[in-house]
Amino acid sequence: MTKKTKDEVKYSKGHLHSHCGPVFHDDRWFCKHFLSRATRMGACQVVAGAIDPEFWCTEYQKAKKPQ
Secondary structure, eight states: OOOBOTTTTTOEEOBTTBBSSOOSTTOOOBBTTEEOOSSSOBEESSBOSOBOTTEEOTTOOBOOOOO
8 A cells, every 4th residue: 555645634733632643641532543653753554754643634533442
């Protein structure tokens, strides 16, 4: 699968209830496409490049709540 560019998905600053990756201890509003990170930046299953967990894009889909 070819990943989309950040421009294609309008990658930009997210907000409290919609962002790429977990940004606080009990965060429930991050995207299911976000891949864990080794540093502050992460990766995405559908968007190319380094992903800031505090950002957002049009491919956002809320991650399911852990059981």
